[in-house]
Amino acid sequence: MTHPTVSHIRIDQDRLWSSLQDLGELGAYDDGETGLRGVRRLALTDEDIQGRQLVLGWMENAGLTIRIDQMGNIYARRAGGSDSLPPVMMGSHIDSVGTAGKFDGCLGVLGGLEVIRTLNENDVVTLRPLELAIFTEEEGVRFGTDMLGSAVAAGRLLLEQALEIQDRDGTSVRTELERHGLIGDVQVPITPPYAYLECHIEQGPILAAATRQIGVVQGIQAITWKELHITGRAAHAGATPQTLRRNAGLAAAMITVQLNEMVESGRYGQMLATVGRHDSYPNLINIVPAKVLMTVDMRNPDGDSMRLMESHLDRYLAEVERATGVSIASRTTAKTPPVAFPIRMRELVAKTATNLGFSYMEITSGAGHDAGEIASISPAGMVFIPGLYDGISHNPREYSTPEACADGINVLLQAVVELANHPAVSLEAHTSGSALVL
Ligand code: HGY
Ligand code: MN
Ligand code: MN
Numbered sequence: 001m002t003h004p005t006v007s008h009i010r011i012d013q014d015r016l017w018s019s020l021q022d023l024g025e026l027g028a029y030d031d032g033e034t035g036l037r038g039v040r041r042l043a044l045t046d047e048d049i050q051g052r053q054l055v056l057g058w059m060e061n062a063g064l065t066i067r068i069d070q071m072g073n074i075y076a077r078r079a080g081g082s083d084s085l086p087p088v089m090m091g092s093h094i095d096s097v098g099t100a101g102k103f104d105g106c107l108g109v110l111g112g113l114e115v116i117r118t119l120n121e122n123d124v125v126t127l128r129p130l131e132l133a134i135f136t137e138e139e140g141v142r143f144g145t146d147m148l149g150s151a152v153a154a155g156r157l158l159l160e161q162a163l164e165i166q167d168r169d170g171t172s173v174r175t176e177l178e179r180h181g182l183i184g185d186v187q188v189p190i191t192p193p194y195a196y197l198e199c200h201i202e203q204g205p206i207l208a209a210a211t212r213q214i215g216v217v218q219g220i221q222a223i224t225w226k227e228l229h230i231t232g233r234a235a236h237a238g239a240t241p242q243t244l245r246r247n248a249g250l251a252a253a254m255i256t257v258q259l260n261e262m263v264e265s266g267r268y269g270q271m272l273a274t275v276g277r278h279d280s281y282p283n284l285i286n287i288v289p290a291k292v293l294m295t296v297d298m299r300n301p302d303g304d305s306m307r308l309m310e311s312h313l314d315r316y317l318a319e320v321e322r323a324t325g326v327s328i329a330s331r332t333t334a335k336t337p338p339v340a341f342p343i344r345m346r347e348l349v350a351k352t353a354t355n356l357g358f359s360y361m362e363i364t365s366g367a368g369h370d371a372g373e374i375a376s377i378s379p380a381g382m383v384f385i386p387g388l389y390d391g392i393s394h395n396p397r398e399y400s401t402p403e404a405c406a407d408g409i410n411v412l413l414q415a416v417v418e419l420a421n422h423p424a425v426s427l428e429a430h431t432s433g434s435a436l437v438l
Helices: 013-024 046-061 106-121 148-154 159-164 173-179 248-265 303-324 343-355 370-374 402-420 427-431
Strands: 028-030 037-039 065-068 074-078 088-092 130-134 195-201 214-220 222-231 272-274 278-281 291-300 327-336 360-365 380-385
Touching: 013 046, 013 106, 013 402, 046 065, 046 074, 046 106, 046 130, 088 106, 088 370, 088 402, 106 130, 106 195, 106 402, 148 159, 148 370, 159 173, 195 343, 195 370, 195 402, 214 343, 214 370, 214 402, 222 248, 222 303, 248 272, 248 278, 248 291, 248 303, 291 303, 303 327, 343 360, 343 380, 343 402, 360 380, 370 380, 380 402
Parallel strands: 088 130, 088 195, 195 380, 214 360
Antiparallel strands: 028 037, 065 074, 074 130, 214 380, 222 291, 222 327, 272 291, 278 291
């Protein structure tokens, strides 16, 4: 049966939930800070590969054909009635930060799988093929730049440069992809899909506070990551007068306080800044710190304000060098502009949520996502669901209910099938009303 309406079809909430729990066991650890089972499945580690193998098995059981690109990104394909048409793609990531929960990224991948399993059970064949993607190193916490796999797939980052990036131990992306046999034959940049839709937890408090079931994501804020290598001079904490000190720890503290003042000043709009990593050397009580490696994560929904923030920080680093006598080497390790998803994708998500009887609101994503990369080559959109506990994420307390997960994936199913039944005209032509509307 091809292109029937599927408005009566719903996903299997329990099957989705148990797949999230099963995947969450791979890389699971006992988290001392929360007393909970967390997930540590950094990109291209053995735990990540175990997760990929579990999901690949499920994909094959669902009758999907698997392709892998030169960055280890996985594309699992479900044939369409007109299989030569560009596919509608769903996807996300299953690599995690070091202290993760079970939902970040996994909901988008396992939710896409649940959509496919549900269509299989209902003998629905869409006009266009469907593809379910798993992107490599979305989190950026191992190799230092986020959305690495999808940025190469979309052509923003060059493959050769990406393959040479090393983790903290000096192991390169290339070495790890080769070790796991993940350098596939699909060329990057990939052929753009017809459209891309990703379901993701919000990772913040907004939807829950507004008691909305679905977030229609307008776009993603700009992200800049910097690594600051501060070099001072070790010295005895008791015998070295203030005037002789080159205190790398003091420099790091001044920078951290200045970033907070930049945020609090409001001069840069809705700026956010985070010093997430702070490695001090020699890190001993009676020695003036000789070196500090610190990271700066800056976010801003406005690209111009981000540029002003960055030049303010650069000027301030020079001031800190003069004031403390340290030297600071600053390296930008990630930099993505703000992303606006096309109105027609946002309208589709909003209409679908309404048809399903869900409350929704428009929201800008605080977090970066693979959808932000694919948006540069295809019409892309995102479906958010709320989380509990102020939507905490990147922490084992991350939690969304089985019902909320199912709501998001039911929206994904209906919206993806509608897109996949668009006839062979451009999405623009179709939604502008100038083409046949099924
Ligand atoms: O950092 C981010 O926003 C995403 O979780 N990689
Ligand atoms: Mn994510
Ligand atoms: Mn994340």
